[in-house]
């Protein structure tokens with residue numbers, strides 16, 4: 001039997017309707033959620049991501065502030081800009097589009113964003129909060145995966161989740177969120193020996209590698225849930241994930257497509273975090 005499709009686009013639309021309701025309530029009380037996006041240089045992919053974020057903000061009635069800075073920017077000028085935004089009460093979320101030019105230290109930049117406005121959930125303080133199960137901004141892609149599974153009523157407790165990829169923005173925090181939901185988690189990466197041995201044991205397999213057709217039917221057990229985070233280009237330049245979709249869907253129980261899977265959820269959770277930050281700020285006003 002073919003796998004059930006996890007339609008990220010549809011789930012994202014539903015989630016955005018809930019966010020829009022919350023934004024409406026905030027605006028009625030004079031609080032417009034505001035997201036500042038900083039784009040340094042002229043990376044084509046980064047510009048596309050930034051445009052999509054701007055559009056999502058506008059569609060939800062949120063304020064979107066795009067700050068474009070030159071490739072040759074000095075690190076101190078970026079830090080000064082972030083300081084200004086940290087202090088700006090109309091801005092609730094600050095996002096610096098990565099990657100940054102070589103002369104700028106990404107770690108330093110991320111750490112300069114106020115944790116209360118870190119809607120990407122990349123600040124070490126927020127990562128620590130996530131690890132210890134405290135209230136925080138969850139990183140958008142892993143958060144989106146969890147929301148999709150909840151919407152599909154796919155149980156995570158007691159399940160064996162295998163994550164391929166251990167980046168700070170996707171792989172590692174994904175595993176942590178599954179652990180917080182009482183799953184048993186295995187991380188795989190480029191030094192893992194006998195990858196298939198591990199992936200075949202997964203009830204839920206998450207691939208965040210960045211190589212087209214990397215996960216084949218051989219990697220997957222019958223009925224497994226397959227979440228494809230990858231965003232790659234195939235030999236014809238078409239957007240595709242890490243998973244060989246056509247063959248894996250014959251074996252899996254559930255599968256996310258690319259496009260229309262994890263991608264739309266990522267941007268939606270960014271909107272959610274910005275709305276949540278505005279809500280936190282408005283509650284702080286009333287204390």
Ligand code: NDP
Pocket residue numbers: 141164165166167168169170171188189190191192195208209210211229230231232262263264266267
């Ligand atoms: P990174 O390049 O930072 O991480 C890739 C991971 O894959 C690393 O941990 C690496 O291992 C592992 N890996 C590489 N080769 C192999 C291999 N042969 N066997 C096993 N593991 C391997 O990528 P990101 O986490 O940033 O992104 C992953 C993918 O997800 C990309 O395609 C990216 O475009 C996409 N993405 C999609 C998003 C969405 O919204 N849909 C959001 C963010 C990313 P090691 O650590 O050992 O090097």
